[in-house]
Amino acid sequence: MTENMAGRVFLPHGGPLRLARFVRRYKRFFIDAEDDGGIFTAHANNTGSMLGLLRPGAVIALSVSDNPKRRLPCTLEMVRLPDFRGDFWVGVNTLTPNRLFRLGAAAGAFAALAGYDAIRSEPPFGGGRLDFLLTGPGGRCFVECKNVTMVEDGAAMFPDAATERGCKHLVELTRLAREGVDKAALFFCVQRPDGGCFAPAAVVDPDYAALLAAAVAAGVLVLPYRAEATEAGIILGERLPLAAFCNE
Template sequence: MVPRSEVSVTLPLPGPLVPARFVRRRVRFLIDVEGDTGPFTAHANNTGSMLGLLRPGRRVGLSVSDNPKRKLAHTLEMVRLPDFRGDFWVGVNTLTPNRLFRKAFLAGAFPDLAGYDAVRPEPAFAHGRLDFALSGPAGQCFVECKNVTMVEDGAAMFPDAATLRGCKHLVELTRLAREGNARAALFFCVQRPDGDCFAPAAVIDPDYAALLRQAVAAGVLVLAYRAAVDEAGVRLGGRLPLARGCL
């Protein structure tokens, strides 16, 4: 049997990527790009700022939906980031962390979640929903997934924009951990290769950073994992340590 920590998990893209060049972010969910056949508009489901990524002329990769009811067929999946050590892709699709977590959990890729063998998406919780509820011999564990696209001074950081919704999730997860009836966990999916550790972005959202420190102190499990992104898909990489002094 393959050790849990060595399980290889890849989330394939729905089809070949469409290459384009970023032109502008018109509104929150729309971007204009220039493709091989001319300009067009694509959907971007990332509500964050994507700080440092969306620059005019930058290469992007788009997936194509075959759903005839969609107004826009293309979705922004990744942005090519120039780097003196070599350019790399940054995954920006915020649905990826949930999909990758579910697949990796069912494959037994998280040693810290041993004792849970079933997963239920979007459980109702505290007048809202969390991403997953795990259950098994170990009891129950609630999990919230976040996408990380920002790295500063070697630290992968979340969030890249102030997040009231993220703060509410932290409050509920912390309450769960303190009550002790169920475990609580955060899965931070770092969709870029250049972060050596994980830290909250206190400069961006000091409230979120303070609440995350309280969550960790209360026993909320932080699972920050690097994810390797390329034109074929997203592969779960190694776990990142928490930055010293930040949590």
């Protein structure tokens, strides 16, 4: 299901793509879309607001599963965003960050995470779970992955909706970093090309922004990476700089 394309970390979509136009979103996880075959319902696993993306008539790309047991074979993968410099895809599948991080870690794509040679999914923490635990000569590093689809004033921003769960993760990662026994990291997967740096969306969730600044001050490693969304799949790109809040 995953592969390395021309030396780059590459994640193909979960099935062939079906292009359509967005009609509406409802009950959080469902969208109606329309193509030449008419209106159909698809699954959307992104629980955020997808602010500024899901406009009626927007071109969307959905992967089509061949699993006969699925009630809805189509999953929303990308939204086409008009731009005066040229339209581009925005990846909205929230499974992508974890899948891409695992691939990137195995390929040694994250220079800041050198010294780890094994990865385990969903290690327990303080009454919940984080996404990954890296182990190796460098010790242990807990990692949480987030998907970024919002850009404002040239900065890629997270979250696009208030996130109590995300705040809980930040509190735990900060605790781990302050204790100094284990390392902690946040991987922000920026699935669009137009953000030149990364910052918390303080206007959307001021609590998350404050907790992220505290996490950075405590030594939590913040890794925002661009991920190029294409009709072939998702390609891991360059690391983005952090906005000025990190130095405040």
